[in-house]
Amino acid sequence: MWRQSALLVFLLLLVHQICATNEQEHACPPSSCGKITNITYPFRLRGDPKGCGDNRYELACENNVTVLYSYSGKYHVQAINYNNFTIRVVDPGVQQPNCSSLPRYFLSPTNFSDSDNFYLDRYQIQNRCYPWKRAFQKHIIFLNCRHAVIDNEKYVETDPCIKWHSKGYIYAIAGDLIAKDFEVGCEVKLVAPTSWWGLDTNNSSYTQMHRALLYGFELSWINLACVDQCGNPDCAFDAYSQKLQCSMYFCRNFLGGRRYFIEGAKGCKNC
Ligand SMILES: *[C@@H]1O[C@H](CO)[C@@H](O)[C@H](O)[C@H]1NC(C)=O
Ligand SMILES: *[C@@H]1O[C@H](CO)[C@@H](O)[C@H](O)[C@H]1NC(C)=O
Ligand SMILES: *[C@@H]1O[C@H](CO)[C@@H](O)[C@H](O)[C@H]1NC(C)=O
Ligand SMILES: *[C@@H]1O[C@H](CO)[C@@H](O)[C@H](O)[C@H]1NC(C)=O
Ligand SMILES: *[C@@H]1O[C@H](CO)[C@@H](O)[C@H](O)[C@H]1NC(C)=O
Ligand SMILES: *[C@@H]1O[C@H](CO)[C@@H](O)[C@H](O)[C@H]1NC(C)=O
Ligand SMILES: *[C@@H]1O[C@H](CO)[C@@H](O)[C@H](O)[C@H]1NC(C)=O
Numbered sequence: 150m151w152r153q154s155a156l157l158v159f160l161l162l163l164v165h166q167i168c169a170t171n172e173q174e175h176a177c178p179p180s181s182c183g184k185i186t187n188i189t190y191p192f193r194l195r196g197d198p199k200g201c202g203d204n205r206y207e208l209a210c211e212n213n214v215t216v217l218y219s220y221s222g223k224y225h226v227q228a229i230n231y232n233n234f235t236i237r238v239v240d241p242g243v244q245q246p247n248c249s250s251l252p253r254y255f256l257s258p259t260n261f262s263d264s265d266n267f268y269l270d271r272y273q274i275q276n277r278c279y280p281w282k283r284a285f286q287k288h289i290i291f292l293n294c295r296h297a298v299i300d301n302e303k304y305v306e307t308d309p310c311i312k313w314h315s316k317g318y319i320y321a322i323a324g325d326l327i328a329k330d331f332e333v334g335c336e337v338k339l340v341a342p343t344s345w346w347g348l349d350t351n352n353s354s355y356t357q358m359h360r361a362l363l364y365g366f367e368l369s370w371i372n373l374a375c376v377d378q379c380g381n382p383d384c385a386f387d388a389y390s391q392k393l394q395c396s397m398y399f400c401r402n403f404l405g406g407r408r409y410f411i412e413g414a415k416g417c418k419n420c
Contacts, residue, residue, distance in 0.1 A: 177201035182210035185226050191373055192229065192236075205266050206370065219266070219368075222254045227365050232391060234374045236267075239365030240341060248310040248359045252341040257288065257326060267368040286342045286366055287324055289358050294318045294335040303330055307355045313338070323353045323361070342366040 179187045180194035180201075185208075188194050193202025195209045208226060209216045215226035217238050224238035242253030261267065291307070295317045298304040304320040311319045319338075322330060326340065345361035353361075371393075375384035379395035387394045 182208070182215040183213040185215040185229060187229065187231075188215070189231070191370055203373070206373075220254070220256060220260055224365075233369075233386065234371045235367040235369050237344065237365050237367045239363065243359070243362045245363055248356060249312065251291075251311065252339065252362060254341070255339055256342055257340040258286075261368075266373075267370060268372050285369075286344055287348055287361075288326055289341050289343055289362060290322045290326065290330075290337060291339040291341075292320045292322065292331070292335040293338050294320060294332065296334050298332055298335070301330075301332060304332070305353055305355050305358065310355055310359065321355055321358050323348050323358055 177189070177193075177198065177200070179189040180197055181188065182194060188208060189202070191203040191206040193204070193207050194215075195207055207218075209218065217224045217226055217236065223241060225241050227237040227239055229236045240252035240254055240256075242251055244250040291311070292304075293313065293315050294304075297318050298320060303322045303324070305322065307319045307321050311321075313319055320335070323343075324330075331337070341362055343361040343364060344367040345364040347357065348361050371386055372382040374393060375382045375395075378384070378393055384396065385394045386392075
């Protein structure tokens with residue numbers, strides 16, 4: 150009897166301890182910097198009390214601008230969306246309305262693979278299941294060509310915006326990085342991601358591309374959200390219900406009666 154009571158008291162204390170830790174985390178009021186007024190878990194703002202947010206997701210406030218230090222650079226935070234676990238950032242080199250302003254950093258998909266804090270692929274899997282959803286990230290690719298490229302409509306002239314101190318012609322293409330798009334005699338000078346939905350890969354003027362760069366690109370902390378909500382990093386974001394699914398395998402019933410089976414990295418099938 151005594152033993153049982155002692156165990157019960159111990160358990161109660163343990164539960165209280167766990168709840169207190171959780172309460173502390175949730176008791177942190179959201180922080181604010183410039184136009185980002187709701188900085189909360191997993192983010193923290195430099196200077197927030199210890200224990201608020203996750204140290205790996207620390208943001209800074211510089212001259213009233215929320216800044217993310219990541220990928221060997223710093224990026225200006227445009228928006229944080231806690232519903233779909235995305236943060237949208239813009240390269241500080243890109244300025245409005247100056248279409249001559251260029252991204253400061255060269256960032257292609259390979260740069261993202263070595264970071265543990267943000268992920269892209271979970272959404273890319275989703276895109277195969279929901280073909281009407283836009284790509285999570287596209288790219289603007291700047292090329293310096295020795296010859297004028299006239300027979301490839303993807304190549305958009307950047308004149309009079311971009312003036313590089315180099316010979317030849319500067320073009321920009323929008324879309325995915327596909328080897329067959331690269332013409333002989335052209336060199337890739339700069340790659341910058343964008344999540345702007347308005348990019349039509351076949352018919353973009355450079356002004357549109359600059360707008361896309363100003364919009365910035367999204368990063369996601371979905372793997373952390375999966376660990377928090379499901380206990381493991383392998384869950385999926387169901388773009389249809391806008392909710393996390395604690396399995397990579399699930400069946401979705403569409404209004405039109407079509408069903409898809411999300412099969413992890415393999416894509417989708419009917420189920
Ligand atoms: C900081 O930004 C906010 C939102 O854009 C604005 O309301 C505020 O006046 C700015 N403060 C300073 C000191 O510039
Ligand atoms: C801030 O975001 C948190 C997390 O999603 C949410 O619970 C809270 O209501 C938001 N607060 C405001 C003021 O938008
Ligand atoms: C996340 O939500 C924001 C705000 O609704 C939206 O603009 C963005 O496209 C969403 N991103 C993804 C990957 O669904
Ligand atoms: C526009 O951006 C370019 C490249 O960064 C810079 O050289 C130029 O001074 C800028 N023009 C204005 C008006 O800010
Ligand atoms: C991204 O990777 C490329 C090539 O691997 C490298 O040149 C570039 O500096 C990297 N970008 C950043 C911002 O670290
Ligand atoms: C772009 O052009 C390619 C080839 O001409 C075509 O297959 C594709 O459907 C076009 N995409 C759009 C969005 O118009
Ligand atoms: C391309 O864009 C221009 C200007 O916005 C428009 O006039 C033209 O019809 C578009 N062409 C195609 C094939 O969409």
